[in-house]
Amino acid sequence: MANLIYYYGTMEAGKTTKLLMDHYNYLKNKKQVILTKPSIDTKGSNKVVSRIGNQAIVDFTINPNKSLLDDDYLEKFLNSDVIMVDEAQFLSPKQVSEFWYLAHLANIPVASYGLKVNFLGHLFEGSAELFAKADELRELTINCECGKLASQNVRLVNGHYCFDGPEVIIDGENNDVKYIPMCNDCMINKVILPNHPELKRIKK
Ligand SMILES: [Zn+2]
Numbered sequence: 001m002a003n004l005i006y007y008y009g010t011m012e013a014g015k016t017t018k019l020l021m022d023h024y025n026y027l028k029n030k031k032q033v034i035l036t037k038p039s040i041d042t043k044g045s046n047k048v049v050s051r052i053g054n055q056a057i058v059d060f061t062i063n064p065n066k067s068l069l070d071d072d073y074l075e076k077f078l079n080s081d082v083i084m085v086d087e088a089q090f091l092s093p094k095q096v097s098e099f100w101y102l103a104h105l106a107n108i109p110v111a112s113y114g115l116k117v118n119f120l121g122h123l124f125e126g127s128a129e130l131f132a133k134a135d136e137l138r139e140l141t142i143n144c145e146c147g148k149l150a151s152q153n154v155r156l157v158n159g160h161y162c163f164d165g166p167e168v169i170i171d172g173e174n175n176d177v178k179y180i181p182m183c184n185d186c187m188i189n190k191v192i193l194p195n196h197p198e199l200k201r202i203k204k
Pocket residue numbers: 144145146147148182183184185186187
C-alpha cells in the first residue's frame with residue numbers, strides 16, 4: 001500500500017519549492033495529481049506560491065471542519081494517482097488520519113508539506129498528528145543567520161520580536177507580521193530571555 005509522507009521545516013526552508021518540483025514531476029510522468037491545501041491558508045488564495053516565484057493552482061481547498069471522506073472530496077481523491085497537500089500543519093488531526101487511511105486503504109500516495117512548530121515553539125495540531133502518523137518524515141532545512149540550523153519560526157510584528165497573540169496570523173496580509181527562521185540558541189537568547197528574567201540566573 002502507499003505511504004503518507006510529511007516534508008516539514010521552518011519558514012523559508014524550501015517546502016513549497018519542493019512541492020512545486022514534485023508536482024511538476026508527477027505531471028510530467030502523466031500522473032493524475034490532486035493539489036490541495038487547508039482553506040485557513042489564505043496566502044495566494046487558490047495558488048501554491050513559493051518565495052522564489054514559482055506557483056501552481058490548487059484543485060480545491062479543504063474546509064477545516066469537513067471530513068475528507070465526505071462525498072465531494074472523496075470522489076476526487078479516489079480518482080487521483082497522488083495527493084499533494086500544502087500547509088499541512090493547518091489540517092485537523094482527523095483530516096490527517098483520513099489522509100493516512102487514503103494512503104493505506106485506497107493505495108494513493110499522500111505527500112504533505114508544512115511547518116513543524118508555531119511561533120511559540122509548539123507543534124501545530126496538524127503537525128503533531130503528522131509526526132504520529134506519517135510513514136516517512138523528511139526534514140527540509142535552512143540556516144539561522146548565525147549559521148546553525150534553524151528550527152524555530154520567530155514572529156516579528158512591526159520589526160519587534162513577538163511572543164504572544166493567536167497561533168495563526170498569515171504574514172503579508174495587509175499587516176506588519178513577518179516570520180524568520182531561527183535556531184534554538186538565537187530564539188532563547190533574543191526572544192525568550194528578555195521576557196523571562198528568572199532565566200538569566202542559569203545563563204553562562
Ligand atoms: Zn542562530
